[in-house]
Amino acid sequence: MTVRLYDTKAQALRDFVPVDPANVTMYVCGPTVQSGPHIGHVRAALAFDLLRRWLTHRFGRVTFVRNVTDIDDKVLANATATEPWWALAYRMELEFSRAYAAIGILPPTYEPRATASVTQMQELIAELIDRGHAYASAGDVYFDVRSWPAYGELTHQSVDAMESAADADPRGKRDPRDFALWKGAKEGEPASATWTSPWGAGRPGWHIECSAMSRRYLGPEFDIHGGGLDLRFPHHENEIAQSTAAGDPFARYWVHNGLVTVDGQKMSKSLGNFILAADVLAERDPRVVRYALAGAHYRSSLDISDRAFDEAASALERIDTFRQRSLQAASGDQHTVEPGILPSAFIEAMDDDLGVPQALAALHQAVREGNTAIDAGDIAGAMESAAAVTAMLEVLGLNTTTTANADGGAGVALDALVREMIAQRSRARADKDWAAADRIRDAIAAAGITLEDTPAGTHWSIDA
Template structure:
């Protein structure tokens, strides 16, 4: 089975055929570093981390470019006299890097900052002017949306139905929907946020930044362009228009991840449910956060609640509990292919929920093999689970077998009963010791007496 991805441009599932056989090129819109990351940022970055891991496993090496937008209206607006825009941008960039690393998101192959590619942006703008798709006016340069017949194709809109572009002053626009490629310098903006250009001093518009950086690092045509669903319009629509109007093939597949809601409501600062990544990572172990954010299909909206995080903790606990039990019997796992059902799920538009179901089915089979002493079945399950967990990036330190909420309560109760059982055995009160062990068995808690003491895990999945 080939890897199939939902292409937002085609609005259909398509077989993934890379431009260069055995290698993948992917550009993902990274953060605008105006303020710290929230869980929506983590969810988006994680979706493409999972895609990257699977394409590496299935196709070959992935060159991933994830940019940093370090010059933008919002970055300038959030700067202060004590923290200039470039210092703010760097500090916030570091916050994103730390949050990504905490939940096991692999670093990109290249992570360019927009301010390092100003000449490349100007080169594309010059080509657009030469081809008749852009014009200079009052120190600005705008893309002429009506000059490009395919404008609106990514989001299936007609120009006349679109709202005016709100990314720049309309002082020189021929059409209110034309968007800014270059913004002329303003007296109230910092002098060091300005670059010289053939059209006068200024700075780039937001959309041209990604066109220039993707071309610089991946070439005029590349495999996948990714980002959040909220970026489809106007950002990705404008990227596509300006790059193809300039003569580039640009992205062959467009992949968009769904958004995050909190307790059923869209995240919003106005209603106070905006969850910062740092707050969630302070409250929950990083592997639990990764599991919770990965558990829904990447294209669906994901609702985050305490209940969802508790479920993620319990599910991850079952996996790590089995792996710990199996390791005590078998030692380190051996290299093994992922099960066919897992591969089929991941091949089908990155079906992580279905893939996780295969993980848990294999965990249950492995626990049964442990209980019955079936060493061959245990070895097969152990190696398969380890392989699947590695592909999903769930093999993170700090993932306890039992974590969070009800699991903490369970752990305390179990440890107390284990202590009582040990005391009963020391007193040769075999009836009490056996009664406690039977109680554990009824509850689905497995005890193992080792040289280092009694260890426990749960078997119910």
């Protein structure tokens, strides 16, 4: 079977063929940390967490990079005399990390901050100047959009139809659509927010960050570039222009998630209609939040409502009730079922552009079949359904234990890490790599954590 993804650039479903089938590479635009995350940020991160989990299941390894934009006009604007921009950025970064961990989003392989890659950004800017695709003017450096005939290829626009780039002072622009690669220092900005450069003191533009960091951590060509639908233009359009103009093949597939809306209107900080992730997580079980945000296809808009969370809670209750029933039915019975078998309907749904709604339908079908088997006294059939349900929950990141094992956010983060190790152990066992499975279990045990394998899944607890 073949994984297919909708490629925004091609505007079509494409068979997914990675550069290296043994190591899928993904770069996802992370947050600009001028303030805390709203639920739209969490939905976006979850979409790519689900894609990462599925590609890990299908290919074995995924190198996943998600950046943090910790220097930006908005970060500087929200700083205060008592909290400088860098302190604000770090505090907000931690809020994003807590929200992600709360609903089981796995930590990235690498999570670079923009401020740690300024040297690489300057090197890329210098290459673009040397190639004739960028120019310095009045302390700034701009990308010359007229110099690159392919500009607009991602969103299929002509340059003349585009709006002026509003990301920098137009004082030195040749064309109003030229966008900033380097922003010269301005009066009133803190000295700590500037770096020396061949073009004068300043800081990088927003768009150059991701081009430089993806090249640094994944190389000049990688498999998937992801982000929200609202980033297609100008951010991703500018990324693909500056990277390809510098000679990099860049991303092979462009994947964008749909936006979260409130009463049909895009949720955004600028509109003031956002719902903070912390508020939602204070009122709802994190597992319910994850289910609700995953319930709509990743490319579709998701209108947030109490009803969506209530329906998610009811769905999870049906799943958990079946799993408990299966455990009770199996007590005293010698019948065992090897866990980890995914139903074909689930696999087909996930392979088809990450069809999580259809995958959830397959999950609930297995629950219904399992309940029917229990009612009929068919313990073997019930255990087979329970094993399938557990395998599907593992892939979807919904097979979590209670966070009572540890306190607060640390408990949530610990649970996410342990669940990932359990998933790796399950994959090793499915591949009959017993040595790897034993190593993972020994590593977990060495940390003082006990695993309990049951017909309905693996549960963990901390040794007393």
